[in-house]
Amino acid sequence: MTFPEKRLINNQSISRQTSFLIRLVWCVMTLCIAQAAMTLPVHADTSETPTLETVREAQKILSGVTQETPLIPVVSSIDGNHVWLKLENLQKTGSFKLRGAYYKISQLTTSERQRGITTCSAGNHAQGVAYAARHFGIRATIFLPDNAPKEKIAATRSYGVDVVLVKGSFDDAKAKSLEFAQKTGAVYIPPFDDNAIIAGQGTIALEILKQLPDVDVIVVPVGGGGLISGIALTAKSLKPAIRVYGVQAANMPSMVQSIKAGHIVMLTGAPTIADGVNVGAPGNITFDLARKYVDGIVIVDEKQIKKAVMTLLDKQKILAEGAGALSFAAIQNHLIPVQGKNVVCIVSGGNMDNATLQDLIRDSGEN
16 A cells, blocks of 8 residues: 555544544533523522612513503592593503513523523413514513403514413413423523512502502502512502402412412313403412512402493493403402591403403493
């Protein structure tokens, strides 16, 4: 064998060895990256508990993004009370959820944004996250129960995010979203149990106290507890004498049952027209804040919720979804001790699906 031939054979051997080493290094790097994604936190927890300062910071971030929603008096007095409606149904995306979702996403680092985000929702949080994701140019994958109102599903998709429908309830969608976050490294944006989310929702209380400094009582719909936690913490930090009451649907009273038990309980519950609060258990943070700051939580049944929706539509010309009408339902049915007080009811959303609205109008006409 001549010297050139030997060199050719040696070069070929070296080339094969080099190719093998490159492939080996590539495989190791791929495994390391995948493992790193698996071990990244699924969401960026804020280390401090929510404070009034955090809420004020959220208000600055939300300036020019969310609207200061109207506070209007009801047409007629209810048992001598002076009742106002805080119209979060007129907020961008049709509910209060944009406040917390946008503020939370604004706090993500550049590397977290590059990983993409994911969340679960009954529909309103989904729209808030989708709106913020489009604004910040972040890839988003959102899981919703397949029985969510089709208008909420369509509205979420309209923001250009990926929507995945999950058979079952909100909690089934949550499980799939968390699984997706673990597999892909996407940042999970909690719908309620997160300090930044709670701070964003607390900005509503800042607006109420600006619009009606003499407010005595605030009544708030309750699902997972993010809204009432933020409002109660903020309102009582500024005006300790204020009373804050929650309202849950009788078909899913998870916060009521948890507070009664002294620990978080998971409920199966039943379907409710108030789909926006159909959550089987409160969060750890929201449960603790509710026990600390909330003066009481009452429940309303389906008939009372439907009546409240129709009263708001007929008398106030306001379209509230079932969850959005919970606070007014409690006042309308005299479930909260507010005699002679200045009372604000949070109308938390107005994303009512057309079929449900048509059914309500038809049924009210028959009664």
